[in-house]
Amino acid sequence: MSRRSGVLEFAVLGLLRESPMHGYELRKRLNTSLGVFRAFSYGSLYPCLKTLVTNGWLIEESTGTAEDATAPAGRVVPSSSALGGRRAKIVYRLTPEGKERFEELLSHTGPDAWEDEHFGVRFAFFGQTSRDVRMRVLEGRRSRLEERLEKMRASLARTRERLDDYTLELQRHGMESVEREVRWLNELIESERAGREQRRPAEQDTSHDTGGLPRHRGSTRPDPSDDTAK
Template identity: 30%
Template sequence: MARRSSSSQEVLLGLLTVEPMSGYDLGQSIRTSIGFFWNESYGQIYPNLKQLAAAGLVTAKTEKQKGKPDRQVYSITPSGRAHLEEWLAVEPQPEVPRNELLLKLFFGAQAGPETVTGYVERMAQRERGYLEKFRQIERELLSQMRRYPDAPYWRMAARFGQLEVEAHLRWAEETLKALRKMEAGRQRSAIGKEKRHAGK
């Protein structure tokens, strides 16, 4: 097996400990339940499932459906669980950050406050949407606490997202105030220039 550095296969194994699923299901699960801190495209999921099956970490079973196309349902094997536990025992590395909004804000002087104000406003809008989602997740998790023994861990992860979103919103409010002050200042000086020109 080639040296692998990413966690794309392990996230599939992890989700398959909850219940057997198809590649399509896994894509849905990722998007809806861990999407706020992890993401996989189908271009990753399907080939990785094949590799996992070839390595004996999962097994596939074809399920026929009326009307809809066949499903390949994958289950984790004992050696798959062993692999997952090994991976879990490795210290997670801090990720390298890349925040394009902050990058454009950092160079905001080259564009003027009007441009970046819009970016921050729409970012805040998005974050407010996330806040709603987290509240919903919180309710669902609380009601399913005893159905899933892993739920306490899921809550901790969701709580991280919640606190981050709240911090983002506080930042956005503060930053919009500052940007609007700058805009006002620029308008005043622009009017000043106009008057000076008109008076010429």
């Protein structure tokens, strides 16, 4: 049972659902796919993998070339023989129970889902999430942020004069960041709604399809001058 970590467990299951991987690569993916929002070290990852195995959600396989990850792979037992690519050490694969578990987590809409620590990871797996859950999470997040803005405005109004310029500037910048995220959420929610309208009110309880995200022009700039390389 052991209530191991929310976020890390979720992310690991989610990444492994896409394809089996070994720990080292998993960690890299964790720290890029989930981007700025969270970073994990081996000290967290490996123990987590162990308990997930114990829970029967993962199985350890040995090897199969790393490039071969998406192949059928009927548990290859290596015996250190001829292998094309670099040999991987321990490859973790999601069991059917693990997949079930992940789906269960995906459908959770508890109020934690839109807290800072969880929201990023939830969003990262929206591709696997049903639209109604996506909606609830986005809207939950938005009202969470609006509530926060409320408080900030109130406390700012109460204390405005007693604060020095820097504290004030910090506050201002903080609020602006939150407001910016709210606007972002508004766009996303709107385009989710638009997506819903497009498809006819036919059935399909768990329909997984993207409502078409708001296309942003320059993807954070094409960046022609990649000088500062280390």
